[in-house]
Amino acid sequence: xxxxxxxxxxxxxxxxxxxxxxxxxxxxxxxxxxxxxxxxxxxxxxxxxxxxxxxxxxxxxxxxxxxxxxxxxxxxxxxxxxxxxxxxxxxxxxxxxxxxxxxxxxxxxxxxxxxxxxxxxxxxxxxxxxxxxxxxxxxxxxxxxxxxxxxxxxxxxxxxxxxxxxxxxxxxxxxxxxxxxxxxxxxxxxxxxxxxxxxxxxxxxxxxxxxxxxxxxxxxxxxxxxxxxxxxxxxxxxxxxxxxxxxxxxxxxxxxxxxxxxxxxxxxxxxxxxxxxxxxxxxxxxxxxxxxxxxxxxxxxxxxxxxxxxxxxxxx
Numbered sequence: 001x002x003x004x005x006x007x008x009x010x011x012x013x014x015x016x017x018x019x020x021x022x023x024x025x026x027x028x029x030x031x032x033x034x035x036x037x038x039x040x041x042x043x044x045x046x047x048x049x050x051x052x053x054x055x056x057x058x059x060x061x062x063x064x065x066x067x068x069x070x071x072x073x074x075x076x077x078x079x080x081x082x083x084x085x086x087x088x089x090x091x092x093x094x095x096x097x098x099x100x101x102x103x104x105x106x107x108x109x110x111x112x113x114x115x116x117x118x119x120x121x122x123x124x125x126x127x128x129x130x131x132x133x134x135x136x137x138x139x140x141x142x143x144x145x146x147x148x149x150x151x152x153x154x155x156x157x158x159x160x161x162x163x164x165x166x167x168x169x170x171x172x173x174x175x176x177x178x179x180x181x182x183x184x185x186x187x188x189x190x191x192x193x194x195x196x197x198x199x200x201x202x203x204x205x206x207x208x209x210x211x212x213x214x215x216x217x218x219x220x221x222x223x224x225x226x227x228x229x230x231x232x233x234x235x236x237x238x239x240x241x242x243x244x245x246x247x248x249x250x251x252x253x254x255x256x257x258x259x260x261x262x263x264x265x266x267x268x269x270x271x272x273x274x275x276x277x278x279x280x281x282x283x284x285x286x287x288x289x290x291x292x293x294x295x296x297x298x299x300x301x302x303x304x305x306x307x308x309x310x311x312x313x314x315x316x
Contacts (some may be wrong), residue, residue: 002107004088006034009075012216014045017094029104034062035079040069073173073181096158099201106161117166117193122202128212142197145190150256154183159203166192180233231260258288
């Protein structure tokens with residue numbers, strides 16, 4: 001058994017969450033406990049998890065907590081604060097799946113080096129039909145976590161095991177952060193100590209599976225303005241790192257925030273929100289003045305807006 005608490009938030013995924021739990025129960029070294037936080041589901045997710053917990057009571061301690069609808073971050077934090085602290089904690093998303101030796105690899109790595117605060121396995125992304133469409137070797141994440149998180153996003157909870165005292169030291173999940181709360185937590189964790197890579201089988205991130213089953217979709221994909229949201233959130237994280245992260249390295253993060261604004265501008269263009277696109281490209285250039293793509297697209301959008309504002313011949 002590993003001295004780790006596994007925390008799984010769930011909202012309206014009564015089938016998919018059971019797959020995640022099956023992956024936990026199949027571990028070569030089982031966790032001390034599993035806490036499933038039902039975040040105000042309107043289907044029978046909580047009942048399905050309770051039935052699963054009863055069926056596996058002789059193998060694994062699994063507790064279901066029921067809460068009014070809030071956010072995944074608040075649900076995770078409430079569960080983390082509600083149970084006796086184990087030395088390690090793992091936050092598993094309800095649509096992801098662990099290889100059977102994940103906890104064993106993480107436990108061995110973290111036990112071998114007290115300077116480590118986190119350990120991450122590789123991650124692979126599969127579609128609803130099981131086809132792999134992306135793979136991240138997380139060795140570079142372990143080498144330099146903060147730039148990696150700004151570039152690739154903070155969605156690494158499911159492939160990472162953390163020291164509980166490090167999570168506690170940074171205050172846990174940021175309830176005030178509506179977007180990129182995972183990036184906020186993991187950049188904070190990275191300031192507490194070293195990170196290591198777990199070679200071996202990857203964790204599977206199953207995109208679109210829940211939606212294909214008529215269940216709640218991935219939250220990061222439901223907002224049409226998600227890149228603008230991420231740009232604002234990562235700018236907040238950037239400013240919070242002042243005096244906690246070497247300034248020369250912190251300033252290098254600016255280009256990643258600029259990239260979020262650039263992609264936000266592209267989203268606005270696609271939606272024919274041309275003035276909003278100009279504003280996004282202005283923000284891109286604020287964070288990265290040498291971005292020639294933003295300069296070119298900004299001029300293009302100014303031209304489009306000018307034509308739209310110009311009175312037609314008939315109006316004259």
